[in-house]
Amino acid sequence: MTVSTGQSFGPTVAFESVDGPPPQVFDRLVRALEAESTARSFTIVSREAPASYRVRSYLSAQVRRGRTVIAWVWDVYDRDQQRAVRLSGEEPGGKGGRDAWATADDQLMRRIALSGLNGLNGLINGTAPAQDDPAPAAPRSGPAIAQTDENRPESVSGQMQTLAFSAH
Numbered sequence: 001m002t003v004s005t006g007q008s009f010g011p012t013v014a015f016e017s018v019d020g021p022p023p024q025v026f027d028r029l030v031r032a033l034e035a036e037s038t039a040r041s042f043t044i045v046s047r048e049a050p051a052s053y054r055v056r057s058y059l060s061a062q063v064r065r066g067r068t069v070i071a072w073v074w075d076v077y078d079r080d081q082q083r084a085v086r087l088s089g090e091e092p093g094g095k096g097g098r099d100a101w102a103t104a105d106d107q108l109m110r111r112i113a114l115s116g117l118n119g120l121n122g123l124i125n126g127t128a129p130a131q132d133d134p135a136p137a138a139p140r141s142g143p144a145i146a147q148t149d150e151n152r153p154e155s156v157s158g159q160m161q162t163l164a165f166s167a168h
Contacts, residue, residue: 012049012051016054028109032109072116
């Protein structure tokens with residue numbers, strides 16, 4: 001995936017991979033990332049370029065009670081190849097049909113891009129919620145929120161956090 005925001009400033013982020021979606025949904029996500037990456041405290045660069053952070057992304061389409069949900073995960077790694085944060089969420093995609101991916105339109109991919117980029121921005125700026133200060137639950141139709149995982153195993157480094165997004 002190559003997303004370039006023009007002139008490079010601040011930390012850089014490279015998307016290593018996006019696994020799961022068919023090509024047309026992948027293309028929609030790339031377009032959404034290009035459109036939503038402006039005015040951030042970081043620059044998205046080609047995966048071949050040196051980067052402060054690298055993202056491995058996974059998407060899946062599920063049908064629950066006749067409605068499609070697109071689940072997504074971004075594993076963000078630092079320069080030392082240590083996972084810095086895991087961003088994740090689910091976006092409702094509407095009525096499921098034969099092809100659950102058919103509901104992954106431009107608007108849905110934009111919501112995923114916005115949530116993920118906002119999480120990256122929080123990581124880079126240090127504004128992600130603290131572990132002992134979890135974010136309040138948002139209304140079902142409200143914006144995605146972030147919260148840290150307070151139940152990480154003791155063997156996990158104190159510097160690693162898990163950040164989850166949901167649109168309760």
